[in-house]
Amino acid sequence: MTSILDVRDLTVEIPTEDGIVHAANKVSFSVEKGSLFGIAGESGSGKSVLTQAIMGFLPNAEITGTVTFEDEDLLKLDRRRLRALRGARIGMIFQDPLSSLHPYYTIGTQIAEMIHTHEKVSDKQARARVVEMLERVGIRDAEHRFDDYPHQFSGGMRQRVMIAMALILNPPLIIADEPTTALDVTVQAQIIELLDEMRRERGTTVIMITHDLSLLSSIAEKVMVMYAGNRMELGPAKTLFSAPVHPYTTGLLNSSPAKYTPGTMIEPISGRPPSLLAPPKGCVFRPRCTKAMDVCAKTPPLRVFDDGTAALCWQETEDLAPEGAAPAEYSSTGASEGQTHRQRMIEAVNVHLSYETGGGMKGAPKALHVLKGIDLTLYKGETLGLVGESGCGKSTLARVLAGLVPASSGDVVVEGQMLDTLTHSDWRAMRKRIQLVFQDPFGSLNPRRRVSSIIGDPFRIHKICAGAERKRKVQELMERVGLNPEHYNRYPSEFSGGQRQRIGIARALALHPDIIIFDEPVSALDVSIQAQILNLMRHLQEDMGLTYLFISHDLSVVRHVCDRIAVMNKGQIVELDTAENIYARPRDPYTRELMAASMHDITTDAPPKRRLIESIGGEAA
Structure with missing residues (x-):
């Protein structure tokens, strides 16, 4: 097949105050017309930087190599020609649609601007085209929603708007940078279906960047795995996922909860990616590789196999990924049996919550019903999962159970105490017993305060300890959650995403709570970091006898960590059962819809019989 994009020896170096960041190192790949090409790897591996260099979004970087798109080298084009290509010939879908859309302009105006920039058409014609595209991407009542704002x-829906903006000029190439991260499984399935429809109907080529390997294994024809700015492995998706050649690819696959029997420990990649200011010599993955050899200190060769797989590695035989755990092997650790004899930590009885949203048709206040008669019990020592689409009321219910938002009606009982009867002093005591860990570990930490102050706040607020004693307790908490106590005086920005989430967990543990509510704690983390956090949660639960309410849209994670699962839809719990029964025998139609949208099992096909045909480069061993 004909290539639409051919990248050869692309090197990206970005000057910073601390030195040169070696963001990409001689990366080569080609993308065939009409295909879906996947790029995978941990955060900081160079995935997004690579595509930004291709798009010309890095004006201050030193970029070498060639990027051939439709017979033109993008790296040699002037700004005017690049602007003409962007949007018209190459579309871009960014990860965060809210920050990518201007809050002051309507979504219709922003999409129409794409048309006016590249074509001479009237406002009426542009509006008609935008409305048609909004309808195609699934925006209902597009004629009226044209004039709505992103918020x-x-x-x-915002991601659909971004896709409409990328497709409005019918570009032959779409680059999608984490387009489904933090989206519900049903919405994720709709987005993927939409991109696939565009490929079939228009012949659109898609480059998808993601850390969701299970999703990528089900949709991509070819996959490139990156690490520390290097292309570690490239090959057909089926063979790459069933029999990876590079140990790093195997490590990523091993970090997925879907590969393990629910309730067991996950095997993450040890350590963390290196600084790109000074990448390791030889194989960049060597410091974290469990199969590292002495020869790995030298630059590895590129090993090419007869099935099209290529890997930058000294290892001569491919590394097989582990078999996935069958659902029948599930063994619940929690409250599925004998629940009536267990201590009830939280009990919600017929809980309703409504908000007044302003005047209705005749000026009277209009009620928005968020929770509609919730009945739920959380038992001591269990992990109860709460799943459902965005807007179904999961996070709102969590805040009601934690006492942060009062229910409009119904009863919430925490360890035998009804929340609506607590006095001020009772509330201070209650705060010690129930804590929350939020989805965004950076947004929930004050960037201007040191970690010592952030983790130590509970001790200060509840007047438990001060001075040297507080410092000692904070450092003990840091060590307990896997952070270096010597980093006591660092700021949140100096930590990785996984480390910031550990800071949030340490803060939640400070007062020795009985209950922790996790609100999407791993949704935006790489699979390797996600595995570390899930293992940490299990260790802490076993050591401290904690009870968890775990909110997530990632059903493979929920299945792995939860004893029971409650499925929410439109403010109601439509199904509640053991994790085993929810996955094996879902009863409610909505639950079955969620299950169908989330089943992206990484292929376990028989390993291919591949043969090494050549070994290119590398230092002499």
Whole structure:
């Protein structure tokens, strides 16, 4: 097949105050017309930087190599020609649609601007085309929603708007940078279906960047795995996922909860990616590789196999990924049996919550019903999962159970105490017993305060300890959650995403709570970091006898960590059962819809019989 994009020896170096960041190192790949090409790897591996260099979004970087798109080298084009290509010939879908859309302009105006920039058409013609495209990407009542602002759309709808903007000029190439991260499984399935429809109907080529390997294994024809700015492995998706050649690819696959029997420990990649200011000599993955050899200190060769797989590695035989755990092997650790004899930590009885949203048709206040008669019990020592689409009321219910938002009606009982009867002093005591860990570990930490102050706040607020004693307790907490106590005086920005989430967990543990509510704690983390956090949660639960309410849209994670699962839809719990029964025998139609949208099992096909045909480069061993 004909290539639409051919990248050869692309090197990206970005000057900073601390030195040169070696963001990409001689990366080569080609993308065939009409295909879906996947790029995978941990955060900081160079995935996004690579595509930004291709798009000309790095004006201050030193970029070498060639990027051939439709017979033109993009790296040699002037700004005017690049602007003409962007949007018209190459579309871009960014990860965060809210920050990518201007809050002051309507979504219709922003999409129409794409048309006016590249074509001479009337406002009426542009509006008609935008409305038609909005309808195609699934925006209902597009004629009226044309004049709505970004904040009036849900996350999934905003992502659809971004896709409409990328497709409005029918470009032959679309680059999608984490387009489904943090989206619900049903919305994710709709987005993927939409991109696939565009490929079939228009012949659109898609480059998808993601850390969701299970999703990529089900949709991509070819996959490139990156690490520390290097292309570690490239090959057909089926063989790459069933029999990876590079140990790093195997490590990523091993970090997925879907590969393990629910309730067991996950095997993450040890350590963390290196600084790109000074990448390791030889194989960049060597410091974290469990199969590293002495020869790995030298630059590895590129090993090419007869099935099209190529890997930058000294290892001569491919590394097989582990078999996935069958659902029948599930063994619940929690409250599925004998629940009536267990201590009830939280009990919600017929809980309703409504908000007044302003005047209705005749000026009277209009009620928005968020929770509609919730009945739920959380038992001591269990992990109860709460799943459902955005806007179904999961996070709102969590805040009601934690006492942060009062229910409009119904009862919430925490360890035998009804929340609506607590006095001020009772509330201070209650705060010690129930804590929350939020989805965004950076947004929930004050960037201007040191970690010592952030983790030590509970001790200060509840007047438990001060001075040297507080410092000692904070450092003990840091060590307990896997942070270096010597980093006591660092700021949140000096930590990785996984480390910041550990800071949030340490803060939640400070007062020795009985219950922790996790609100999407791993949704935006790489699979390797996600595995570390999930293992940490299990260790802490076993050591401290904690009870968890775990909110997530990632059903493979929920299945792995939860004893029971409650499925929410439109403010109601439509199904509640053991994790085993929810996955094996879902009863409610909505639950079955969620299950169908989330089943992206990484292929376990028989390993291919491949043969090494050549070994290119590398230092002499």
